[in-house]
Amino acid sequence: MSSGPLSLLPHCQRGAPLVFPVWRGIGASGGVGGGWSEGWGRCLRWETAGPGEGPRIPVFDYPVWLVLCRGGRARLREVCQRGRGAIRLPTDMLSIKLPQLFDIHQVPKVFQEDSIISGYRHPRSSALDCVLSSFQMNNETINIWTHFLPTWYFLWHFSVLCSNMNFLTDSYTWPLLVYMLLICIYPFTSSCAHTFSTMSPESRHICYFFDYGALSLYSLGCAISYGYYVMPDCLVNSWLHRHFVLIAVGNTLFCTSLSCYSRFLEVQFPQRSKALRTGAFVLPFIFDTVPLFYRILLCCGGNCSPSEALSSHCYHLLFAFLTCFLFTAHLPERLAPGRFDYFGHSHQLFHISAVVGTHFQMQGVLADMASRKAWLVDHGAVPSLLGTIGALVVSLVLNLGIIGIFSAPLLWKSCHSSNQPHTSPCERKEQ
Ligand SMILES: [Zn+2]
Numbered sequence: 051m052s053s054g055p056l057s058l059l060p061h062c063q064r065g066a067p068l069v070f071p072v073w074r075g076i077g078a079s080g081g082v083g084g085g086w087s088e089g090w091g092r093c094l095r096w097e098t099a100g101p102g103e104g105p106r107i108p109v110f111d112y113p114v115w116l117v118l119c120r121g122g123r124a125r126l127r128e129v130c131q132r133g134r135g136a137i138r139l140p141t142d143m144l145s146i147k148l149p150q151l152f153d154i155h156q157v158p159k160v161f162q163e164d165s166i167i168s169g170y171r172h173p174r175s176s177a178l179d180c181v182l183s184s185f186q187m188n189n190e191t192i193n194i195w196t197h198f199l200p201t202w203y204f205l206w207h208f209s210v211l212c213s214n215m216n217f218l219t220d221s222y223t224w225p226l227l228v229y230m231l232l233i234c235i236y237p238f239t240s241s242c243a244h245t246f247s248t249m250s251p252e253s254r255h256i257c258y259f260f261d262y263g264a265l266s267l268y269s270l271g272c273a274i275s276y277g278y279y280v281m282p283d284c285l286v287n288s289w290l291h292r293h294f295v296l297i298a299v300g301n302t303l304f305c306t307s308l309s310c311y312s313r314f315l316e317v318q319f320p321q322r323s324k325a326l327r328t329g330a331f332v333l334p335f336i337f338d339t340v341p342l343f344y345r346i347l348l349c350c351g352g353n354c355s356p357s358e359a360l361s362s363h364c365y366h367l368l369f370a371f372l373t374c375f376l377f378t379a380h381l382p383e384r385l386a387p388g389r390f391d392y393f394g395h396s397h398q399l400f401h402i403s404a405v406v407g408t409h410f411q412m413q414g415v416l417a418d419m420a421s422r423k424a425w426l427v428d429h430g431a432v433p434s435l436l437g438t439i440g441a442l443v444v445s446l447v448l449n450l451g452i453i454g455i456f457s458a459p460l461l462w463k464s465c466h467s468s469n470q471p472h473t474s475p476c477e478r479k480e481q
Pocket residue numbers: 193240244397401
């Protein structure tokens with residue numbers, strides 16, 4: 051008798067009935083309902099002693115409730131057929147082939163990461179492979195999830211704020227609106243970039259262009275919220291305060307341009323590329339944090355007493371420095387190349403540190419916003435539509451333009467190379 055994958059369940063023994071039915075495999079035949087029926091019958095059968103050994107209880111070869119129905123055997127057969135379909139579904143799902151993984155020497159240089167030796171996805175993965183790969187353990191999986199899950203965390207905070215604040219008409223909340231939008235967008239964009247970065251070398255560059263663009267817009271969100279809520283008393287209405295958002299818009303253009311440009315140097319001059327990219331993000335960070343440094347270090351005005359806001363801001367600064375260190379140092383994988391390919395490499399820690407830092411930053415901004423409202427409104431520091439949502443829209447359009455300029459030659463190159471006879475993703479993989 052043939053035996054299927056689920057036939058490992060023990061068969062009922064006479065006098066020792068089983069509770070569970072026996073599945074003898076999809077191809078099993080014979081008896082009522084093929085591979086099912088005997089199992090059901092045996093499992094639901096009970097017997098007593100033979101003639102002369104006491105009262106005898108009727109023996110049922112199939113479930114009692116089916117015998118009681120008219121056409122019970124036919125129904126049993128139908129149930130068995132349905133059962134087979136239900137059983138076959140998960141086995142088919144399990145047979146989905148997950149994408150193959152590669153070592154560092156098997157992928158082009160543009161995909162190689164410092165001190166990460168294994169767990170690389172195919173450099174010409176299809177979009178479906180990329181999505182599936184987020185559920186398969188590879189060297190990008192944790193990078194994807196460490197920014198995808200926080201997106202939902204910040205979205206949840208945003209939805210709570212939406213129900214408690216009037217973002218539509220209360221202009222005092224607009225800097226917070228811009229900030230919350232951007233802290234939801236930057237981890238989501240990063241998660242998408244890490245997911246789809248292995249479709250081709252060109253797509254890898256374009257994915258990270260968007261990642262850098264989102265990060266640079268996040269720096270604008272910080273500047274807008276700091277400019278309106280965190281700015282120390284003695285700098286309110288100063289030249290810096292009046293031009294703070296405008297300079298931050300300029301910073302986003304500088305940051306996106308330089309970080310996108312740095313990708314073109316990555317293969318030939320990796321050190322220079324890293325230095326340029328780090329500089330591109332450090333500059334807007336330092337500029338955005340000037341009001342905070344001023345408040346903490348110089349104890350400007352009446353804002354030097356310890357408060358909930360200041361302690362949150364200090365935690366944020368701590369994690370911001372840690373984030374920068376992890377980004378540049380490539381620790382711990384540099385100490386033991388290959389040991390941290392899947393878990394614990396610097397980029398994963400960098401993501402986590404950035405998200406925790408953003409959490410404290412959000413707490414600090416919310417605390418300052420609530421505690422300083424009366425003073426700020428009294429001193430005329432009321433946010434304008436142009437200085438908040440207008441700055442975001444202008445910056446978004448200009449940054450998308452920069453990303454378009456850097457992406458155009460890559461897209462042209464990609465289209466040009468795909469003018470060769472068309473190949474399916476599977477065929478491309480064979481190349
Ligand atoms: Zn990342």
